[in-house]
Amino acid sequence: MPVFKDTEQMYEVLGTLFERLLAHPDVGPKLIASGIRVRFYLTEPDGEIYVSPKGVVCGTTEEPADVEMTMRADVAHAFWLRRVNLPAALAKREITAKGPVANVLKLLPLLKPAYEMYPSICAEKGIEVE
Amino acid sequence: MKRAEFGFSMPVQAPLYPPPPYDYEVELVQILFRARPEALLGVVPEPLEPDPENMVSCVVARYPRVSRLGPYHESFFLVGVNYKGRFGTYCPYMWVSTDSALAAGREVWGFPKKLAKMELTVTGEVARGVVERGGYRIIDAAVYTAGEGKLEHILFADIFFLKVIPSVDGVTPPELRLASVSMENLMLEGLQGGPCTLSFEPSPSDPTYLLEPTEIIGGVYCRGSWTLPYGETLEILK
Numbered sequence: 138m139p140v141f142k143d144t145e146q147m148y149e150v151l152g153t154l155f156e157r158l159l160a161h162p163d164v165g166p167k168l169i170a171s172g173i174r175v176r177f178y179l180t181e182p183d184g185e186i187y188v189s190p191k192g193v194v195c196g197t198t199e200e201p202a203d204v205e206m207t208m209r210a211d212v213a214h215a216f217w218l219r220r221v222n223l224p225a226a227l228a229k230r231e232i233t234a235k236g237p238v239a240n241v242l243k244l245l246p247l248l249k250p251a252y253e254m255y256p257s258i259c260a261e262k263g264i265e266v267e
Numbered sequence: 268m269k270r271a272e273f274g275f276s277m278p279v280q281a282p283l284y285p286p287p288p289y290d291y292e293v294e295l296v297q298i299l300f301r302a303r304p305e306a307l308l309g310v311v312p313e314p315l316e317p318d319p320e321n322m323v324s325c326v327v328a329r330y331p332r333v334s335r336l337g338p339y340h341e342s343f344f345l346v347g348v349n350y351k352g353r354f355g356t357y358c359p360y361m362w363v364s365t366d367s368a369l370a371a372g373r374e375v376w377g378f379p380k381k382l383a384k385m386e387l388t389v390t391g392e393v394a395r396g397v398v399e400r401g402g403y404r405i406i407d408a409a410v411y412t413a414g415e416g417k418l419e420h421i422l423f424a425d426i427f428f429l430k431v432i433p434s435v436d437g438v439t440p441p442e443l444r445l446a447s448v449s450m451e452n453l454m455l456e457g458l459q460g461g462p463c464t465l466s467f468e469p470s471p472s473d474p475t476y477l478l479e480p481t482e483i484i485g486g487v488y489c490r491g492s493w494t495l496p497y498g499e500t501l502e503i504l505k
Contacts, residue, residue, distance in 0.1 A: 163452075219353045219425065224299060224484070225320045227419035238415055238458050245423070245453040252425075252449070267352070 140214045140264060144182040147210050148195035150262045151177070151186055154217065155193045157254055164250050171243045176202035179210045204236035204244070217255035218266060276374065284371040285335045288451070288496040294387060295328035296396040296488050298408050298465045299420050300480035302346075309477065310359035311348055312429050314445070314504075318347035318354065323478055324422035325465060327396020327408050329387040336371065340364040340385045342398045342406055343378075344478065345422055350501065355425040355447060360475060362398055376448055376498050377430020381473070394459075394488035403470035409463060410486035416460030420485030425449045427501070448498035455491035462486075 141147035159165050174189040187194040212231050215221050226232045234241050259266045274282030307317040324345040331338050341363045345356035362383035363369050372378035383400040392413045398406040430444040463486030467475040
């Protein structure tokens with residue numbers, strides 16, 4: 138059974154994660170200064186999340202992206218819970234990243250604060266984390 | 268000397284290293300490969316479990332600037348592992364080129380550091396890292412850098428380590444602390460990669476050869492920066 142019951146719940150959880158990252162006192166300003174624009178294509182439930190220095194858009198938008206990442210919502214959830222072997226997931230195409238590698242690498246500083254925030258966001262939103 | 272005057276590390280009147288965090292400038296070669304499952308079981312301590320992908324990362328790095336610790340070279344292996352459902356990497360071997368890096372790594376985090384001679388060079392299109400200890404070339408890692416490095420050839424995750432603190436009296440059991448650390452402010456630039464080679468000369472004191480690759484997945488050469496903060500204790504092993 139998928140972690141998120143529907144697209145709305147997925148937006149509530151993952152959208153909050155990215156909004157809080159943009160507002161994070163350390164990584165937020167760096168993320169904004171980098172100018173990077175990322176679109177996440179999620180499936181099961183289906184949806185799109187767009188993150189840019191201007192903010193977070195949950196849903197379809199025509200805004201251009203520097204990096205596009207595609208994965209199942211359950212994989213995204215597991216990734217932010219530090220349960221995913223990233224090189225293996227990339228090799229198996231469970232996660233795909235489209236865009237210059239240099240742009241994808243700009244996302245690396247987000248990882249630690251996101252890992253730290255995500256379990257509590259899940260708890261706030263009623264998503265059980267075993 | 269008064270207690271309030273003690274330095275952070277020994278000797279307290281002239282400490283070998285200051286407290287973390289340390290900020291690094293980095294240049295490194297990393298080769299990702301698979302090793303035999305039995306070999307990984309031989310280096311990964313319980314309660315960690317080798318990840319079923321049997322992935323190992325071998326890194327040779329040059330740190331031209333490290334805040335308050337000075338420049339040094341470092342080499343290490345990271346094995347993909349799972350701890351209570353959390354993916355990470357375990358560091359079974361690590362070598363450094365200076366005493367301050369050695370002592371700080373062992374005493375603060377529990378990194379299994381030994382001193383070794385090493386170098387990282389770029390000649391033509393090849394970046395090469397070599398580690399020698401006790402007359403053995405225990406690591407020789409080279410990457411052809413003419414192409415763009417691939418994300419799936421990088422193994423970055425939290426690092427788990429087992430800090431062993433022997434007792435002073437020889438009677439009390441040693442403290443075995445399972446801990447982890449996560450790099451902060453991680454930036455990698457100019458990721459280059461291509462065909463790579465990796466070899467380990469058999470040494471009785473540094474048996475890297477037991478982790479001989481069954482498959483080389485890929486290699487990268489890059490520059491970057493990161494911050495090494497304090498770690499966190501996961502559990503004290505009984």
